[in-house]
Amino acid sequence: MLDASDPEFLLTRPEDMRAALFELTHPDSHILVRDAADREMAVLILGADKHTQQFFWRPRDYAGADFEHSDSMGLLSGATFYFNATAYGGVQIRFRVQRPEVIHFDDGSAALVSPFPERLARIQRRKMFRASLIASASQCHATWQASPNEKPQRFTVRDISVDGVGLRAGMEAGALPGRGAIMENVQLDFGELGKISANLEVRNVYPVSGQPMTQSANPGEAPPRHVSLTGEPPVSHLGAIFLNLDARQENWLQQVVWRLERGAQRN
Template sequence: MLDASDPEFLLTRPEDMRSALFELTHPDSHILVRDAADREMAVLVLGADKQTRQFFWRPRDYAGADFEQSDSMGLLSGTTFHFHATAYGGVQIRFRVQRPEVIHFDDGSAALMSPFPDRLARIQRRKMFRASLATGPGLCQATWQPDPKQKPYRFTVRDISVDGVGLRVELAVPILPERGTVMEDVQLDFGDLGKFSANLEVRNVYPISGQPMIQPDSPDEPAPRHVSLTGEPPMSHVGAVFLNLDARQENWLQKVVWRLEKGAQRD
């Protein structure tokens, strides 16, 4: 059993907690909030603001309530709320916050706003371990050029394991490769640790900031109205798995992941 109080899993730096909160904006995340009376509700995390160090959330079954006039769930009368979440990929994220405030958007909708927690537990099993490069975004870059006549895509590697990689790019989701796309001959540059070329299969693509958090299901549907919470440029996440690595490549990659992990622990 993995203990959420283990220092290995605790995050206290605002940038690390913001990254973990952004993981919860993925549509496959499952988030439960429990109040002091042990009542539970399913919620969604909408985004996080790195400037004010606040994040935005609302009940999953939100139906246009403004919370102030209709607070049937006691969200504005409770004192402490415990978040128990399973993010994409099975990562467990746990933290608690005090009573939230209400924020209203131009379209008439409302959300709850809470400051970043003092600390946050992010638990990932060893067999799924991904070395995080969140604290050193310039360390590893990835480049992919699907067509010699086109400008290459340039990514920052957010995290990496022997199975896959998480990439960040300052582009909106609609112009990125879709789920199932095979990205051939992706060049990964680990700086002093060396370079690596591999084929990647895209497993998920989702917005991080500066764009609608939900994309339309059909091209005939209108683009969703978006209220920018941070004023940041478009940023998206691309999650992909390595394809057909041979034993030599897997061994080399494992050593890189191990060295990145050791470097993160020293930091």
């Protein structure tokens, strides 16, 4: 499990917390609220007001109820309420608020209103999200040795997610493993963020520059020769997915992706 108290996951700026609360208004979000007596209930977040820094919510089965007179679950008897939510796309959001107030709308319905929390934990868990490493490609790299007798191949890391990684190599596409090939013990180095060794399954390989952009349609025909006007060396892209990561490796990758995302936002 990821530690929600990790400073990397904590949001304290009102605009950041409002954005996180807005994520939870999606109908596919799942939100549980727990009180001091460990009673849990499913709730909906209706919206957030950036001016008053308050958000509106209600239990899923309380729609249209008068909370002040039909609080059969004792919702208003507690002092602190803990929100544990999974937003659309898998992001985990956790925070706590004090006892809410009741607000009545013109149509006769009611809702609960709470001030924004002092802090909110937002933990990235979108497998298909890819953090770009274009700006730090010189600091993040990978190495792989096909066999003990072969020279290790070196790549720069172009992007990464919990699901896979994009690599760039200074060689022609035909010299790289093809689609479906398994690359064992690839060493991924993210500089100050740390290193990890993983097995990869190649999903796509294509030329980027310094080589023919298309291959011959006839298997027996020699590939077209590329003439570079600038003398640029060949560069190719290799996209792959991670294979058989254990829980520790996946948690580590989640935190790396989160830190890279936060770094990109600051830049």
